Amino acid sequence: MSEVxxxxxxxxxxxxxxxxxxxxxxxGAGRRTGKTEYAAIKLITKRLESTVxxxxxxxxxxxxxRDIMWDKLLDLAGPLVKAVNKNNMEIEIFNGTKIKLKGSxxxxxxxxxxxxxxxxxxxxxMKEDVWSVILRPALSDLQGEAMFIGTPMGRNHFYELYMxxxxxxxxxxxxxxxxTYDNPFVPKEEIEAAKAELPSxxxxxxxxxxxxxxxxxMFKEEWLRFTDEPPPDARCYIAIDMAGFENIGQRKKxxxxxxxxxxxxxxxxxxxxxxxIIKGRWDINETAVKIFEAVKRYRPVAVGIEKGIARNAVMxxxxxxxxxxxxxxxxxELAHGNQKKTDRVMWALQGKFENGWVTLQKDxxxxxxxxxxxxxxxxxxxxxxxxxxxxxxxxxxxxxxLDDEDYIEEEYILDVISGY
Numbered sequence: 175m176s177e178v179x180x181x182x183x184x185x186x187x188x189x190x191x192x193x194x195x196x197x198x199x200x201x202g203a204g205r206r207t208g209k210t211e212y213a214a215i216k217l218i219t220k221r222l223e224s225t226v227x228x229x230x231x232x233x234x235x236x237x238x239x240r241d242i243m244w245d246k247l248l249d250l251a252g253p254l255v256k257a258v259n260k261n262n263m264e265i266e267i268f269n270g271t272k273i274k275l276k277g278s279x280x281x282x283x284x285x286x287x288x289x290x291x292x293x294x295x296x297x298x299x300m301k302e303d304v305w306s307v308i309l310r311p312a313l314s315d316l317q318g319e320a321m322f323i324g325t326p327m328g329r330n331h332f333y334e335l336y337m338x339x340x341x342x343x344x345x346x347x348x349x350x351x352x353x354t355y356d357n358p359f360v361p362k363e364e365i366e367a368a369k370a371e372l373p374s375x376x377x378x379x380x381x382x383x384x385x386x387x388x389x390x391x392m393f394k395e396e397w398l399r400f401t402d403e404p405p406p407d408a409r410c411y412i413a414i415d416m417a418g419f420e421n422i423g424q425r426k427k428x429x430x431x432x433x434x435x436x437x438x439x440x441x442x443x444x445x446x447x448x449x450x451i452i453k454g455r456w457d458i459n460e461t462a463v464k465i466f467e468a469v470k471r472y473r474p475v476a477v478g479i480e481k482g483i484a485r486n487a488v489m490x491x492x493x494x495x496x497x498x499x500x501x502x503x504x505x506x507e508l509a510h511g512n513q514k515k516t517d518r519v520m521w522a523l524q525g526k527f528e529n530g531w532v533t534l535q536k537d538x539x540x541x542x543x544x545x546x547x548x549x550x551x552x553x554x555x556x557x558x559x560x561x562x563x564x565x566x567x568x569x570x571x572x573x574x575x576l577d578d579e580d581y582i583e584e585e586y587i588l589d590v591i592s593g594y
Contacts (some may be wrong), residue, residue: 180217182250187356188212196348200339201323202332203353204383209323213293214246216321217273218254220291227290227316229273232309234299236277239263243275244294278304288315296324298332305335318380326385329554333385354381375548392520393527393547401533404440410474413437413508413565414465415558416484417455434461434484435562438472442572443445446532451539451559462491469503478506478569480561508565516551519560 180502184192185208191199203209213231221229233239240263247265248255257266263275272348276284278300289312294305305320308517313320326332328402339347354365369377377385404410417432436452452468465488469477479485489505496502509519526532534540542559 182215182416184212184215185357187350187352188215192216193352194348194350194536196345197317197319197340198339198347199321199323199350200336200347201321201350201351201352202326202336202383202385203323203352204356204381205325206357207352207383208357208359209352210242210246210295211250213295213321213323214243214250217243217247217291217293218251218267220319221267221271221273222254223267225269227288227318228312229271229278229290229294230284231273231278231295232278232284232292232300232304232310233295234277235279236263236275238296239275239277246455247273247275255336284308284312287312289313289318290316291318294318294320294322294324297322297335298324298327298330302331315504326379326383328379329549330386333554334383351383354385368547381529392524392550395548397527397530398544399530399533400536401447402536404449404535405442405445408440408442408445408447410438410440410449410472411566411569412465412468412472412474412477413439413562413569414477414479415448415462415562415565416480416482416488417558418484432556433558434464435463435558436468437559437562437566438468438474439563439566439570441566444531446526446566446570448532448563449536450537451543451562453539453542453559458487459491459501461488462495466495466499470501476506476569478508478565480565481507481509506569508568515557515561519550519557519564522564523560 177446188208191201191212201209217229217231231239231243240260244260244263248258251265251267254266254267255265256270258264259266262555265273265275267273278294281304284304285308289309292309292313294300294309297305305322309320310319322335324332324333328334336349339349342348354360355362368381372380414437415435417434433453433455436450438447438450438452440447449472450465450468454464456460456464465477465479479488485507492505513521523532534543539559543563546555546557546560550557550560
């Protein structure tokens with residue numbers, strides 16, 4: 175994108191976005207971040223940049239467009255303004271071009287135009303097809319640009335667009351995330367006061383621009399327990415929830431492939447200490463290496479992998495790793511038991527968390543796991559880490575009778591058919 179006019183003073187995060195070469199910027203931003211002012215600056219500078227095509231600001235309703243943007247544009251544009259038409263929500267600047275304010279609730283007023291630039295503010299509150307059916311095609315003639323900006327409202331089409339932008343490798347889309355803390359003009363003590371007063375999910379959504387929804391309430395924050403070390407008499411178990419592999423012909427209907435998740439849990443007298451949940455989107459060989467490394471590091475008494483085509487695919491390279499290293503372990507096949515995932519996960523985990531029988535090792539994996547846990551069973555949220563942890567319930571009573579030192583350190587003959 176072209177450089178923003180130097181006459182405008184921008185915050186550090188605004189300068190970062192302004193330097194973006196992406197055609198479509200998708201910005202999740204907390205309250206009082208400065209997103210409205212930045213949107214106004216972009217509208218003015220893009221209108222000054224070219225006299226061809228239309229420049230639109232689109233809010234969920236025309237009334238919101240007026241309340242949010244009208245005065246802000248007039249204040250920032252100042253002497254650049256030639257004329258205004260408040261009835262039509264149009265601001266004409268000195269070069270004869272106009273900035274037009276629109277409401278997504280009146281889509282017909284945006285049809286049949288050639289767009290040069292558009293801001294979609296609070297896109298989460300709009301219907302998805304305002305972009306896909308009306309505005310995106312209107313940008314084609316001039317190869318126009320767009321900026322989506324707003325505070326997240328859970329997992330919806332704004333979240334899906336943000337994830338699309340985050341995963342884009344073409345440079346067309348770019349995702350940005352900023353919180354109220356990124357605006358140096360908002361006192362930190364005010365943010366902390368809001369944090370103390372608001373429900374935790376509301377603070378994360380409104381101030382931290384978190385895309386989490388309010389949550390299913392199946393798991394609650396007050397149930398969480400953290401400890402640094404497992405009990406000294408605990409036994410380690412590893413359960414793996416396998417993702418599909420594109421290179422074995424297994425494609426997901428979902429827009430994004432699942433991750434493979436490896437849950438490492440120490441169990442003692444019915445209590446679980448979750449030491450780690452390793453996750454990633456790996457190919458077959460990388461997955462085998464991750465499993466092997468986890469077993470070598472944690473020395474579990476049992477390893478289980480969800481049954482299915484992905485398990486069958488990874489067993490070959492996993493067996494090769496064991497034979498090359500001379501360190502062997504049996505892999506238990508984990509089953510769904512003909513249960514729906516929601517029922518299986520809730521049966522395995524809800525009571526344990528509620529009764530304080532689960533503790534978590536504080537580490538980098540916590541945030542993503544807790545996001546999945548609190549959103550479960552949201553169809554727009556991955557649940558691989560939660561699913562892997564739930565599989566521990568099938569294994570926790572299983573003891574293979576192997577001395578820890580013999581489990582993977584001794585070299586012994588392996589029957590490649592049976593796995594023993």
